[in-house]
Amino acid sequence: MSGFPFPHGPSVRGRLRADRGPLALTAVVVFLAVLIAAATPPLIEKAADQALADAAREAGSRSWLSVRGSFDPSSPYPPRYRDPSSAELVEATGRTADDLLAPALEPVFGPPVMRASSTVFDVSSGPAPGLSFRLVHANGAGDDPGPRVTWVKGEAPGAAEETVRRTLAPWPVQVGLSEPVAELLEAGVGDRISAGNDRRESLELTVSGVYRPQDPAEDVWQVETGLVRPETFTDTRGISQSSFSVLMSAESLPDGRLAVNPDGMNLTGVFRPEPGALNRQNAQSVTDALVLMESGAATAESGPPLEYSSGLDTVLQRTLGQIRVGIGLATVILLAVLSGLGLALFLTAELLTHRRAAVLTSTRRRGAGLPGLALELAVESVSLTLLAGGAGLLFAWLVAGEFSLAWVVPVLLLAATCGPLFAVVQAARATSRKAAPANRSARRNRRITQQMRRVAAEAVVVLLAVAALAALSQRGIVVQDTGESDLLPAFAPTLLAVTAGVLLLRLIPLLLRAVLRLATRGEGSLPLLAASRAADTGARPLPMITVVATVALSVFVLAVRATAGQDVVLPPEMLQDAQPLPAAVADGVQSLAVAAALVLTLLAVLALVLGASASAPARGETQARLRTLGLTPSDTRWITAGELLPVALVGGLVGWAVGGVLAWQAVHLLSLRVLSGGPDDPPLVVPLVAHLPVVLLLLALAGVVAVETSLRRRERLGQVLRA
Structure with a gap:
């Protein structure tokens, strides 16, 4: 028992004080993720129950169960x-x-x-x-x-x-x-x-x-x-x-x-019928029982036979089919926003690891073991996760009257483990005793091994996206009577958006190298400095993937919402074929889409800001040296903007285009005609608000540049020379 690594309290408290900003941001992300994951399923379930009750009420006499007897x-x-x-x-x-x-x-x-x-x-x-x-x-x-x-x-x-x-x-x-x-x-x-x-x-x-x-x-x-x-x-x-x-x-x-x-x-x-007595748990059994009674299965032992008839079974079957479509779309949106929040958790963990790199390395070199360090970080992460997650569950209960734990548990596990995992891996790499290979062949083999690992990881993402798209194309989103959806096809838009970010990571270095070559041939040093910095930091995986995925999913959600919500004008002879989604489910899906698009857009901006914060120390050191060579504050502003522009502009535009393509495919694959109420697939509508993520990214870029320039301006020449 003497060898058991106990957490060092002063170290834990010191890290909490020093990194309270990123930790507070992590807590906000966890809170939002838990709130959405806990409140959405019961809200959708209540909307489905309300839709069944509304359908039975609006059906009027068609929902009655009639019985016919006879006099002697x-x-x-x-x-x-x-x-x-x-x-x-x-x-x-x-x-x-x-x-x-x-x-x-x-x-x-x-x-x-x-x-x-x-x-x-x-x-x-x-x-x-x-x-x-x-x-x-x-x-x-x-x-x-x-x-x-x-x-x-x-x-x-x-x-x-x-x-x-x-x-x-x-x-x-x-x-x-x-x-x-x-x-x-x-x-x-x-x-x-x-x-x-x-x-x-x-x-x-x-x-x-x-x-x-x-x-x-x-x-x-x-x-x-x-x-x-x-x-x-x-x-x-x-x-x-x-x-x-x-x-x-x-x-x-x-x-x-x-x-x-x-x-x-x-x-x-x-x-x-009492409409309030109908819900998704008993709707199918009620339908089956009505069909049996209409077939003559119920007979009296004596007296004249009774004949039962009702249109409620048809109403319920149709409404259940529409509800399944609505729940399937809600599942797609929920997975999209939770995946965006998961990427944000990785980003906050990466930022914390960058901020703590020197401290973790020195602590490790002073003799701290990895198990003890992992335990200290786990105590911090678990405490923060439980506090923020508990607040999220409380608010979910206040909003929905109950909460679901089906998606909360994975969110809490990810939030509790990603931070310590990033930090321990960083500390282990920084203090590894394994010497770098001296000969060129060994270094080449090592580089090839690293590239193969990256290719394997990317291949897994691409294959999952292809499999999810194939499953969605073949069978759509299957929603069981229990309300559970087939997750693989429901993940298709999210996986395709992440795949687009992964593929852009492969293409962006080529683009940046081309820009760098053009800058070397041009006049002036500012384009060259900005291009060189962009080529060095512009292809960092997490910020780019997060920006592309969140922008794509935000545009996708907004376009799907606008497409499904448009009014369809039908000729009189086709009005009876129009079966729009029940109002309660339609309103629930529309509200979820608005909330998801807002969160995803904010996550895209957050990814840009966190990526800029992680690279800010290295950028500041470079600019400090250049200031000693005569670089003006205005020049540093342009260099910072040029370095961050690939993530903001290229990532934003690619995400916007990918989101439009996903929405175009979703019109048919997600059966949006059921939501719009028409017999045919509605035309794709990309609302003006779908351009907002790209605009906000550029505004956030300007804000980051202004803040960094202001901070750099406060540094005195002595500080710059010492840097």
């Missing part, structure tokens, strides 16, 4: 006998239909509203033509014996005195009218209404009373709206027609059955 068959010819148990049969059918409901449907559907309704009759004695109605007896959902009404005039319909219909003469039926219907018919208590239909049936109705619903929101009034108010339609000829329903009570329902032919009274029920 009887002869249409006299004598016909009044059945006083008709209302009880309606209630019993409702209980049977509810008992046969599949278990998966019970949490979604409430008790049914049962109706006995006649065929349509035309009013022949009304004040105006074009009036039609149905006789309706309805039972409220649940334990309610019927619709709850207040009789403002008269009373509930009663039964006829006779019990046997012996002739074909119209049978008297007492009915109730709602206030709007009574006003339309200009009818009151005791008035008679004559009616007939195209089957040569005649009705004689007596108005027993005028009612008003006690609770207009009650299910029975939503199902049978004609009992509340008439519906008026005007055809192309300008002729208006009004339809409504008249209310039969439990006492007058038997008379209504006698008044029409036996097949003229239908027995139906309606289960209305």
Whole structure:
């Protein structure tokens, strides 16, 4: 136990004080990464649940589950006998239909509203033509014996005195009218209404009373709206027609059955879904259960068979397909922004390593072991990661009401390990006892080995990008019912953006050498000095890759958002084929895209600033020596700008172009037509704001140059000479 490396407290505290700026920046990156990784999945899940509820609500009657029964068959010819148990049969059918409901449907559907309704009759004695109605007896959902009404005039319909219909003469039926219907018919208590239909049936109705619903929101009034108010339609000829329903009570329902032919009274029920009970966890099971019930799988042991029908299964299937597209796109955007934040963590770790290089080397040379040094750095990194990550989880919980750890754990592991790993590798290399080879052949072999390692690493990135693009092209982004996506195709845009940065690293030295050759042939020393410095530092891997990748992904996200969000004008015959993404998911994806583009743009600027900070000491030393040879502050400003220009301008422009290409491919590969609502792929839209990352990079370059020039101006000549 004596050999166990304990962390040296003063060293840890000293490094924390000396590097509090970069450490605070690292904490901000970790906080953002954890916040986005923890809050996005539950927010998207809530949006998906809301989309299902909205789809069921907007579908209206198409989302209802209807059940059809039948009354006992009887002869249409006299004598016909009044059945006083008709209302009880309606209630019993409702209980049977509810008992046969599949278990998966019970949490979604409430008790049914049962109706006995006649065929349509035309009013022949009304004040105006074009009036039609149905006789309706309805039972409220649940334990309610019927619709709850207040009789403002008269009373509930009663039964006829006779019990046997012996002739074909119209049978008297007492009915109730709602206030709007009574006003339309200009009818009151005791008035008679004559009616007939195209089957040569005649009705004689007596108005027993005028009612008003006690609770207009009650299910029975939503199902049978004609009992509340008439519906008026005007055809192309300008002729208006009004339809409504008249209310039969439990006492007058038997008379209504006698008044029409036996097949003229239908027995139906309606289960209305509770939209809030639908979510992504039960939507598929609800769909499967509905399909089984519609196929006749649910049958009663006795009594007439019941037939179920619903359009909710179609609505849910369509909405689930659209939600999968939205979640797939959200996964692509989430992976893009998390990858950008991961690159930023590498950059902050590299900056810290550059700042601590001398201290780490001297500590190592004084006898500190690598395990002890790694432990000290791990204590610092883990503490910082837990503090920033905890704050991110707290804010995610405040924003989303919950948080997901699926992507948080990888983020925390990366944040906790990349800093110590960079620093330990730097300390090990700086104090390595392995001597450099003396002969030319050995040095060449060593250089070839290093190049082969780099080529192998780059080949892995390129192969992953190609594999991801192939997977995306073949099967798209597959989203499982659990909400999990196939990660390889979802990573395709990110891997392609990183690959573009890797390939640019191969090309930028050629470009810089060409610029250097032109500078040597030109007049003046400033272009030559700027080009030489750019050739020395312009091809540093992390800043260039991060700038290209983050700019590309920012442009990609903004272009996808604009393309998917554009209004599609369709001809009337194609309007029914348009199925836009549900509003809740569309809004969630749009908001995520805006946040991701903002973060990615800021990360591109951060990459430029951190890259400039890492190379600032060497640049300052060079410029200090040149100042002793007569270099002016204005000259140093131009040299600094020229050195950093390849990362800002070339990296930004390449990233912008790559982002546009990625968005162009995404129009088809990510099924953006589903989000835009059209049947065909929408045209690519690259909004003006997509140019913002390049503009901000150039502004950041000007800011870095101004700050460095200001700092260099404060140095006195003695400091410069000592440097």
